[in-house]
Amino acid sequence: MEINLVAEGMKFMFLGMVTVFLFLILMVYVLHLQAKIINKFFPPKEASPLIKPSKSVQSVQDGNSAKVAAIVAAIMTHKNKIAKKG
Amino acid sequence: MEINLVAEGMKFMFLGMVTVFLFLILMVYVLHLQAKIINKFFPPKEASPLIKPSKSVQSVQDGNSAKVAAIVAAIMTHKNKIAKKG
Amino acid sequence: MEINLVAEGMKFMFLGMVTVFLFLILMVYVLHLQAKIINKFFPPKEASPLIKPSKSVQSVQDGNSAKVAAIVAAIMTHKNKIAKKG
Amino acid sequence: MKKIIFLILSICAFSMLQASTAIDTNQPSVEKTQQSHEVRSIGEMFSNFYKTTGIYAFLNPKEGATNALGEPMSKFAQSWGRLIMIAICFLLFYLAIAKKFEPLLLLPIAFGGLLSNIPLANIIGHEGFIGVLYDAGISSELFPLLIFMGVGAMTDFGPLLANPRTALLGAAAQFGIFGSLIGAVALSQYTDLFNFTLQEASAISIIGGADGPTSIFVASRLAPDLMGAIAVAAYSYMALVPVIQPPIMKALTTKEERKIKMRQLREVSKLEKLMFPLTVLMLSIFILPESTPLIGALTFGNFLKVSGVVDRLSDTMQNALINIVTIFLGLAVGSKLAAEKFLVADTLGIIAIGLVAFGLGTAAGVIMAKIMNKFSKEKINPLIGSAGVSAVPMAARVSNKEGMKEDPTNMLLMHAMGPNVAGVIGSAVAAGILLSIFK
Amino acid sequence: MKKIIFLILSICAFSMLQASTAIDTNQPSVEKTQQSHEVRSIGEMFSNFYKTTGIYAFLNPKEGATNALGEPMSKFAQSWGRLIMIAICFLLFYLAIAKKFEPLLLLPIAFGGLLSNIPLANIIGHEGFIGVLYDAGISSELFPLLIFMGVGAMTDFGPLLANPRTALLGAAAQFGIFGSLIGAVALSQYTDLFNFTLQEASAISIIGGADGPTSIFVASRLAPDLMGAIAVAAYSYMALVPVIQPPIMKALTTKEERKIKMRQLREVSKLEKLMFPLTVLMLSIFILPESTPLIGALTFGNFLKVSGVVDRLSDTMQNALINIVTIFLGLAVGSKLAAEKFLVADTLGIIAIGLVAFGLGTAAGVIMAKIMNKFSKEKINPLIGSAGVSAVPMAARVSNKEGMKEDPTNMLLMHAMGPNVAGVIGSAVAAGILLSIFK
Amino acid sequence: MKKIIFLILSICAFSMLQASTAIDTNQPSVEKTQQSHEVRSIGEMFSNFYKTTGIYAFLNPKEGATNALGEPMSKFAQSWGRLIMIAICFLLFYLAIAKKFEPLLLLPIAFGGLLSNIPLANIIGHEGFIGVLYDAGISSELFPLLIFMGVGAMTDFGPLLANPRTALLGAAAQFGIFGSLIGAVALSQYTDLFNFTLQEASAISIIGGADGPTSIFVASRLAPDLMGAIAVAAYSYMALVPVIQPPIMKALTTKEERKIKMRQLREVSKLEKLMFPLTVLMLSIFILPESTPLIGALTFGNFLKVSGVVDRLSDTMQNALINIVTIFLGLAVGSKLAAEKFLVADTLGIIAIGLVAFGLGTAAGVIMAKIMNKFSKEKINPLIGSAGVSAVPMAARVSNKEGMKEDPTNMLLMHAMGPNVAGVIGSAVAAGILLSIFK
């Protein structure tokens, strides 16, 4: 018997989109809940800085403006490596 | 039947040297041609610098004279790495 | 037949401790001998420095006091790498 | 000094001679025979040599010949096919170098493709070096997962944590996957040119996830023969994001919508970042174990990074390890650019479907943002919806750029990173679903 | 420019079409058939999907099911067992991150454990990515040896060369191994709960060597099923050295003994350091070939380092290589944290024996120092005896710290490094002996 | 805090106990039996232990014994043979460290050799760690090709592009290969001591190419048993280039010739450098597919470097990747220094032929330069001819040094790099020809 491929595809799509949304909606709620719990029971100790721009994001903005920072980072990375060799 | 190994070796040598020379002579001509085409149709845009001594060549000349350059290179390499992480 | 495991274990222990001690005592004597030979026939040429604190030992002492040294080391490491690429 | 060396060498020589005598007398000696070697005249040798050249192979395709893996090759594939593929690899070089199309993967893939179209060299055979890499890392799915680890170690999920509901944009954009799945099966059903199985259609549709390693991972399970075309299409379209997305984004949004400013993102604590990979992994375990190799690798890399106690491992993952694996993965995937695999009508279909997939995903993300704005007071700029397709971080940059075109003070970049990284998770989930269907 | 690309793409498209025609006519065509796919209704699909979720798998353990390696799993292991193991992995995360328990290995091991307890995903199967790592590096013993190479390249044997007789402290501390071997067999013989074979007891006892790679190496040969518990115990106790050792050290020494100052270490020439790895290796070859994989790897790494002519290799061994292998080894060892392997009574025994082993080794080292003081004029501070258990460099730090508690001017660190590195060699020797017994 | 840990641990303990009970009742339990273990008295144990020592093995060679790979070993090889090999490895250490003979490869090779001559340890067996490396990277030819990739990524072909006709010097120097091939077969035919097959003679002759990875690659295909001697000879003579070449160079040139100044090299554009690897690869594909694994790997590395868009990959190839592979390759090649492979008369022949090969290649390069000067107005300093043997960059440095001896202002270094890198390509072509003959 011939399979109606398009019909099957539609079913896959339905199952797939429902599950993707369910998964990510659930994730959104869990993350909200988690943020609440963490901020209630384990509030950041120090006056927390703004979101530290991570390396990957730094690269998103073309990093021309900050050569000095890069140099310091380079040296720090190295220092870390050396300090951690033991 | 015994193979005359030396005779075979001579044949290998003849075939081998002819092919090696053919290959490299052909390469020489193709490279000449390529250089001409490239310099005609895609001439280097900027006032091109002298042949940039590449890393491998740098190491050929013992690199004592150029500590400062090395330090800058070190920092630049790092900066690159960091900039490219994203 | 049941094996008396504890008895076997005792034998293993006896064999093991004897061998470990033999091995390391032998090593101690060989190292003493070696030190004598080396210091007699191949005495260190220059006024030898104190035991150079190696990297692993550096990390044992928390390396906070010596940021400058680390920076220089970082740059030197890099210079090495670049110099050795050839 | 020289005398000492000479002395030592003499002793060695002497011992070896003695050794060889000893062996002659003591050892069950294996008589070495001249291995099969047919004596030929110089003329025959040259003509035989000519038959081992690439020129001969291109000019004289043989009926019933097979490739290095023992699969049949048409005469066309042996001659013109290979030459066309070499030309296509050169085109990919051009795009990667001059046009900066994802060179990190396209260069190794295209070079692998070049090497895979060499007649007689057997580089893709199980004994050849690319074949060895393929067997070691693609059949076993190891390489795409190691890449994913590195991606995890490089990714900052902070923007998503600061505004989790943007994850829904990443969910909507997966419509690119499932919409193109319909497209692929429709092509199969209604044309005679294409004849994709459901498995193949599913593998192709993952291109819409805009995520190279995920595409390769799924293709290696569901449609290994199509992997070359799928990988090339996935990475090419990821590179083409700045060309494909803007017209769609503009068509679906009004000037006002594109000017929406979003509230600055809240601070995210280190603990939240630490729990995030574990949370996502636990959800995958409970809901979709089939996606856990991908999500597990991604979250492993991220967890090592955010833990802050194993920087040397995280650093190696982001550099030496991912670079080595990228080289190996590229070459191995390139082996699927062999003419006999790539020069088939299917490839055209894959390229067409891939384009549709990217468009659909982009549109779905934008529309989802507009829908969310209907139900929520806090407005989302729909331009960040397009970032839901993944293609980190290009898609987010495109959102930012389009936003700044309307209002140069409107920085959408960090806002767009939320749906962008959610898209990576969304694609992995979609991949898991398709894999679970065919389990 | 765009025109050129378009032109090229058109040519490609045309060739492919032609190619596909060529293939249709010329090639022994393989008719693609729709692979087996059962048509289901939407409802059936959702219910089928539900059966592939982790929740379903946890709630519905099956009688007679097997894990990804084909080994039988009890219903308990399939449900609660896996959940408990996931909780234990979280506990290990907590210890590694918050308490800094050897995070370099415990984090990858625990994450590997987490991934290994996912139902249905088959990550530890021979086709799964952790299974592939296990087969590549643990069955073949490659990974622990590569780690040992890196350890060798990081270790400075200078303090041992400056005062070789401290090696005897490292010998005495191996009593931790053999004493706990007795403990393990006694548990087997006199309780019904434990039933270790002699091979298993030997593998467990190596925990007392306080050396992770050695433990994994021996476990992979003598008791692969217990490897997860052994590795976790070994690394956990290594991390707990600062907690376990001090009370024992204090109990066995007097205030005066703890105040003993040792003579400053003599200079060690470069040549002595160069000969050291070769000397140790030659001794192993003559006395205990069974220990040469371990000692060979350790001395190879050290020899490259001290040779001073291959810094780039030594540097890679200490960084990229050991980091990559640590990640792989951790994940692979983690696969032995699967519930069906770990949640057995044996694990409790292993954890208990490991604790005893560390205590015995510590005590034996300290007592040995006191005995040596009886027979020698040059006194040894017995606090450095405890460093003989290995656990480089934590155990030496503990000696130093305890010494400074009594006399803040008394720096024992370098003196303690001697027995500390001798302990590494001693454990490898002990491992060789146990392996040779079962040869 | 401690309480919490205690609580958690108690829960774990409880669950495990329960688990073990659950297993006892629910699971198809596999009754653990004490594995075969023969009970022995203490005395027997010590005497048994003595039989597992290296001393016993050296003193008591056995008739009909085999090595870890199941190959027969003579009694001589088991006793004196191994000890002689260990001495030879120490000699190689001395040369590598004190004399700086190519330490990057000779140190790992010699250490691998040392480990391979350990009785009973089975390190080179298919289960041993060096055997695993051998099977993974030498049998599959992967390691030498990865080294070649790194070499490509490190090499600057600019000097060759600036003056392409110096490539002919690199062609002429390959006479070293084919001349020594004649030597090898002549030794076979006219002496009873040597009995090389044509395949073996070809593998040996590649030593004349002065290119380690190429030698290993060819040996792995044509004569794996001779690989140890071939690799050691190749790297040793590469290191001896500053000793072997100068007398030959002086004997064949006049003072005037050695003073010839060459015109400064022209600028080479980035595009020329970019096209070069592709051009060379295309030539190999058309003329000599058999050389494409080698040339493909070399040009791949170089292409990534000159592309300028994947610096992170090129950087990893030149550092982490090549270093890791160098370590593995060295150890694996070292396994062919096992006494039963190396201590045969063949080795003496290989060492002698290798020396001849280097001399012939050097002479041919110099003579070729003199011939070219006969037919061209622009004179070449014949001292750069010797650089055609490859051995990058030592041979070029030797040319430079000899030139400066005659005229301290005459910098030949960059000029000599042209034939030097051409020699690498020439050797790969020669290797391809020999492989194609035996195909």
Ligand code: NA
């Ligand atoms: Na996606």
Ligand code: NA
């Ligand atoms: Na120890």
Ligand code: NA
């Ligand atoms: Na050469």
